[in-house]
Amino acid sequence: MISTVQQESAPETTTDLKQLAHDLVLRAMSGGATAAECVIREGDEFSTLVRLGQVETLKEAGSKSIGLRVFRGQRAASTHSSDFSREGLDRMLNSALELAKITSEDPFGGIPEPSQLGSLSGDLDLYSPDVYSLPGEERISYARRAEKAALDSDPRIKNSEGGSFDAATGHKILANSHGFIGEYQRSYCSVAAVPIAQDEKGAMQRDYWYSVARNLDRLESPEHIGKMAAQRALRRLGARKVKTQHVPVVLDPLVATSILQHLFEGVNGDSVYRGASFLAGKLGQLIAAPNVTVIDDGTIVGGFGTSPFDGEGIPTRRTVVIEKGLLNSYLLNTYTAKKLGLQTTANASRGLAGTPGIGPGNYFLQQGARTPPQLIGDVKEGLYVTEFLGMGVNLVTGDYSRGASGLWISGGELTYPVEEITVAGNLKDMFMNISEIANDLEFRGAVASPTIRIDGLTVGGE
Numbered sequence: 001m002i003s004t005v006q007q008e009s010a011p012e013t014t015t016d017l018k019q020l021a022h023d024l025v026l027r028a029m030s031g032g033a034t035a036a037e038c039v040i041r042e043g044d045e046f047s048t049l050v051r052l053g054q055v056e057t058l059k060e061a062g063s064k065s066i067g068l069r070v071f072r073g074q075r076a077a078s079t080h081s082s083d084f085s086r087e088g089l090d091r092m093l094n095s096a097l098e099l100a101k102i103t104s105e106d107p108f109g110g111i112p113e114p115s116q117l118g119s120l121s122g123d124l125d126l127y128s129p130d131v132y133s134l135p136g137e138e139r140i141s142y143a144r145r146a147e148k149a150a151l152d153s154d155p156r157i158k159n160s161e162g163g164s165f166d167a168a169t170g171h172k173i174l175a176n177s178h179g180f181i182g183e184y185q186r187s188y189c190s191v192a193a194v195p196i197a198q199d200e201k202g203a204m205q206r207d208y209w210y211s212v213a214r215n216l217d218r219l220e221s222p223e224h225i226g227k228m229a230a231q232r233a234l235r236r237l238g239a240r241k242v243k244t245q246h247v248p249v250v251l252d253p254l255v256a257t258s259i260l261q262h263l264f265e266g267v268n269g270d271s272v273y274r275g276a277s278f279l280a281g282k283l284g285q286l287i288a289a290p291n292v293t294v295i296d297d298g299t300i301v302g303g304f305g306t307s308p309f310d311g312e313g314i315p316t317r318r319t320v321v322i323e324k325g326l327l328n329s330y331l332l333n334t335y336t337a338k339k340l341g342l343q344t345t346a347n348a349s350r351g352l353a354g355t356p357g358i359g360p361g362n363y364f365l366q367q368g369a370r371t372p373p374q375l376i377g378d379v380k381e382g383l384y385v386t387e388f389l390g391m392g393v394n395l396v397t398g399d400y401s402r403g404a405s406g407l408w409i410s411g412g413e414l415t416y417p418v419e420e421i422t423v424a425g426n427l428k429d430m431f432m433n434i435s436e437i438a439n440d441l442e443f444r445g446a447v448a449s450p451t452i453r454i455d456g457l458t459v460g461g462e
Contacts, residue, residue: 017042018183020084021175024068024093029177031097033070035111036177037313039352040066043170044132050143051162052151058140067352070096074105080352108338109355111312116334116344117180118315125302127185128215131167139165142191142222149226150195156237157230161194161206163222180313187214188304191222193229199237205417207232207386212444214302232386235407239417242408242461248382249423249457250375250409253440255385256449260365262427263294264447265395267321267329268358269336269347278398278427279327287327288431291368294322296331298346298361305362305446311350316361319345325432333358360446367450368437375438375453377412383459384409385423398427404459422460430454 021038028036042064049057066089067080077099081092134142147163167189175181192210209229211220251259271277279287288294298316300306309315312334320328330340333348333356349359376384389403405419438451 017171017173018175018181020066021173022181024066024089025175025177027093028068028070028097031093032072033097033100033177034073035071037069037111038066038173038175039068039350040064040173041170041352043168045166045168046132046136046139047164047166048140048143049162049164050140050147052160053144053148055140056162060136065352066092068092068096069353070100071110072097072100074107074109075100075103076106076109076355077103078353108335110334111176111178112314112334112344114178114180117176117178117313118309119182119313120299120308120315123301124184124299124306124308126214126306127169127187129169129187130216131187131189131214132169134167134216139167145222146191146193146225146229147195149223150193150230150233151226153227153230154197154234156197156199156234157195158198159196159204161196163193163226164191166190174309174311174313176313182309182313184308186307188212189216189219191219191225193222193226195226195230195233197230197233197237203237205233205236205239207236210444212304236386236405236417236419239405239419241420242383242418242459244458244460244462245381246456246458248379248409248435248453248455249459250379250382250384250451250453251449252384252386252406253442253449253451254444255388256365256452257445257447258388259430259452260294260363260447260449262393262395262400263322263431264331264360264363266427267327267331269330269332269340269342270358271395272330273336273339276396278395279330282327283330285327286325287428288322288325289434290325291437292322292325292431292434293320293366294364295320295366296345296347296361296363300362303362303446304443305360307361310346311348311356311359312344314344314346314348316346319347319361321363331358331360362443362446362448364441364443364448365437365450365452367439367441369439370436372438372440372451375436375451376409376414378436379409379412379453382409383407383418383421383423384414388423393427395427398429400425400427400430418461420461423457424460425454425457429456433457
């Protein structure tokens with residue numbers, strides 16, 4: 001696969017984008033392609049960071065770009081451009097057709113079969129125009145209010161890395177030579193605060209909190225964001241080391257998602273067929289504790305990982321990846337499914353050019369029945385992790401060692417903050433040793449996890 005980029009100014013055009021995508025596919029086919037697909041993306045984004053009440057960064061941008069992938073038998077090539085002039089589109093098309101004559105053959109390439117294509121019907125609640133309805137000054141006010149709430153909440157909050165507000169809208173169109181043409185819009189907005197707390201000895205700690213939503217009404221208030229961020233920073237003051245020991249480790253939901261992401265890489269069909277996954281060859285086997293069920297669902301209304309079709313035009317679906325500890329399914333696109341002799345799970349993810357990759361829908365660990373305090377209450381001595389540092393993870397062997405900070409659990413209570421420690425184990429054992437899962441599942445992105453307890457890990461300290 002060879003990819004080239006055409007970068008030129010994009011004049012305004014009134015051409016219907018769906019028709020444009022359809023026409024380019026037809027032109028590719030008449031130019032000698034045996035299959036083709038076209039992707040168009042356009043969108044707007046706004047971002048501001050306010051620090052100590054003053055606007056530090058402000059960005060507002062719009063973009064529109066187009067990509068084309070063509071096949072000549074088992075050879076493929078792709079090109080993309082931001083130039084929508086007739087001359088720019090002609091260059092992009094001709095480049096793709098010429099490149100496809102000289103690329104290497106790949107018997108597993110191609111677009112999905114016509115019978116696989118389609119789109120979910122109904123309103124999936126992915127787009128709200130109100131994220132762009134606020135005047136610029138009010139958007140900045142969201143960031144300023146979040147930071148002010150943090151600074152005002154306690155005299156030990158001495159400084160700030162800022163409050164922020166972001167908003168974006170996007171529009172995607174996909175067309176291919178089997179007659180598929182689909183489109184959808186998405187929107188999101190977010191507000192965050194990152195305060196710095198300082199104790200009487202001058203030692204400083206930072207932490208954060210944020211909210212993200214498809215529309216403004218669902219955002220947590222900036223004042224709540226600021227107060228939560230301040231509380232999280234304050235509870236880290238006075239952090240100390242602990243002695244190296246084997247204890248239960250409880251993961252805050254924001255860090256538990258990182259464990260799920262390692263699992264995602266393990267079930268990613270690309271890693272599996274290359275033998276670069278600790279879960280290669282494990283389908284149908286017990287790879288986690290019986291209380292572990294992991295689901296990937298691209299159909300949840302309003303979900304951050306929801307779309308009516310995947311990056312190849314296949315309707316998204318619900319896939320039970322792990323059911324009661326058993327590995328039920330890898331996550332696949334058309335290419336990796338062919339490589340493994342399986343069927344796609346509609347997890348194709350793609351940019352404008354190149355072969356589609358694999359991405360999550362709404363990918364989550366199914367929650368348990370008890371609250372986080374009840375789960376922590378069963379731990380006599382242990383570690384509650386609020387942050388992981390570094391990337392000491394080998395996805396081939398499963399070996400795991402990462403820096404961490406958090407709160408020490410003693411007698412079933414969070415007692416004092418700890419830092420400069422490591423958490424070590426092996427992913428194969430970690431998933432088998434998930435002894436309890438709390439009931440606090442909340443989506444703040446496409447990947448989500450409740451609070452979880454893992455036994456048998458080594459906490460390295462003094």
